[in-house]
Amino acid sequence: MRKPTLFVLFLIVFVDLVGFGIVLPLLPLYSEKLGASGLMIGCIVASYNLMQFFFAPWLGKLSDRIGRRPIILLSTAGSAISYALFGYASGLSGTQGLVMLLVSRVLAGICGANLSVASAYVADITPPEKRSSGVGMVIGMGFGLGFIFGPLIGGLSNHFLGEAAPGWVAASICLFNFIAAFFILAESRSKDAKPPVKRSQWAQWAHTLKQPKLGILVLLVFLATICFACFETTLPLLLVKHMGFEETQLYYLMAYSGFIAAMVQGGAIRKLVHRYGEKPLILASFFGLTASFVLIPLGSSMAAVLGSLAIYAFFSGINRPPLTGLISIISPENEQGANLGVSQSASAIGRIIGPPLATSLYVIQAPMPYWVCAGIALVAGLIAMVFLTRLLADVQGGKGGGDAPSPKEP
Known part of the structure; x- marks a missing residue:
């Protein structure tokens, strides 16, 4: 019988995100070519996160009820179909092409919601x-x-x-990913696990947030x-249009x-969590992001830009894993998927709000999105400093426990 392992899950998530990375940079360009207005381009991009x-x-x-494996397989197959639709839409023109492009992104967004299930898979097979x-x-290294x-x-x-090829290549990669996952991905949720609590979606939001x-x-x-989201949306504009770098x-x-972010999340984060614990890393990440957002638009040379991006990459790399890890540690085993799903939904709202906020600020002044983000990161750091230590005083996390044996570990 196959045993669930982090390495197999990483391979599946990584290959899935390669497909995502193939399509995402081309989406605004293809939308514009098909005649989309700026608002329509924004709607097509936002549809994924919505x-x-x-x-x-x-x-x-659903993964708390029927298991993680079926949801990951279903989502992987759906991703392959969505990228095939993207490739097909790339060869169309006018309204028909735009509608098909929108449909492809809607389906991709539904399937992309499986990252919360992948996080729950991790929780099933690792000790706190x-x-x-x-x-x-x-998740982190797979994204990077x-x-x-x-x-x-x-x-x-x-x-x-040709222009239609990226969509078809992404679809082929995800189809291969589905076939491989079908044969090598084991179920992580124990048959003896507690049954999930049945709540409506909005009731689950209320239950988690209260x-x-x-x-x-x-x-x-x-x-x-x-x-x-603000950083990802405006960095190309800042570097190419404002600073004069080549594409x-x-x-x-x-x-x-x-x-840098991938290396931090794939290797360094283990030692950092073991030495310091999640809460200090979360604090450091927000204050480090604050500094990076101040420095990025001030870069006047390649060396300065490389330095500021390295700061951003490092501190963004130590932000999400401890946040997700603590949500998982706090959640009961029969609510892992539900609570991590709420977290991913909150992230989706951020990615809906961030791009239009960033581009609107950029029009006012090129560095403005970064200054505003510096303020947001600073406020987040202060919130973490005030509340995390008090609210999570009884949560052990990973400090000092990184090498502890566990029968759950693969």
């Missing part, structure tokens, strides 16, 4: 003291590497095979995601930032 807002808690609760590092390896290899594959396939410990962590996830340099700079 679907995550609605479906992440539902998929999380290793949960944050497990999330960092599977996916956004390094995905755009590269997308750019090469677009250049050599618990002070979970509520403050979900709020911090939301504030952090607004900052990340090829932009890709290398984004890959450089993604590589």
Whole structure:
């Protein structure tokens, strides 16, 4: 009988996010080519996150009931279909192409909500003291590497095979991922686990947020995601339009930032959580992000930009794993998927709000989004400093426990 392992889950999440990374950079360009207005482009981009807002808690609760494996398989198959639709839409024109593009992103958003299920999978097979590092390896490193290899594959396939190729390549990768997952991914949820609590979606939101410990962590996830979304939306504009970098340099700079974040989440986070625990890392991440947002628009040379991006990449890399890890540690085993789904929904709201906020501020003054994000990160750090220590005083987390043996560990 197959045993659930973090490495197998990482491979599945990573390959899925490579497909996401192939399509995402091309989405605004293809939308504009099909005749979309600026508002329509924003709606197509936001549709992905809107679907995550609605479906992440539902998929999380469903995984608490029927298991993680079926949801991950279903979502992986759905991703393959959504990218095939993207490839098909790329070969159309006018309204028909835009409608098909929107449908592809709606389906991708529904399927992309499975990251909360992947986090619950990690929680099922890791002890509390290793949960944050497990999330960092599977989700964090998967994101970082996916956004390094995905755009590269997308750019090469677009250049050599044509505009429709990236969507079809992404669909092929995800189809391969589904077939591999079907044979190698084991179920992580124990048959003896407590039955999930049945609640409506809005009741689940209320139940999660009214618990002070979970509520403050979900709020911090939301504030952090607004900052990340603003950064991702305006960095190309800032570097190319405002600072005068070449587009090829932009890709290398984004890959450089993604590589640092991936290395932090894939390796360093384990030692950091073991030495310091989750709460100090969360505090440090927000104050470090504050400094990076102040420094990024001040860069007047390549060296300065590299330095400020390195600061951002490091502190963004130590932000999400401990937040997700603490949410998992606090949640009962029969509410892992549901509570992590609410967290992912809060993140989706941040990604809906962040891009239009960032572009509106950028029009006023190019550095403005970064200054506002510095303020948001500072406020989040102060909230964490005031409330985390008091509310989570009884939560052990991973400090000093990183090497503890556990029968649950694969």
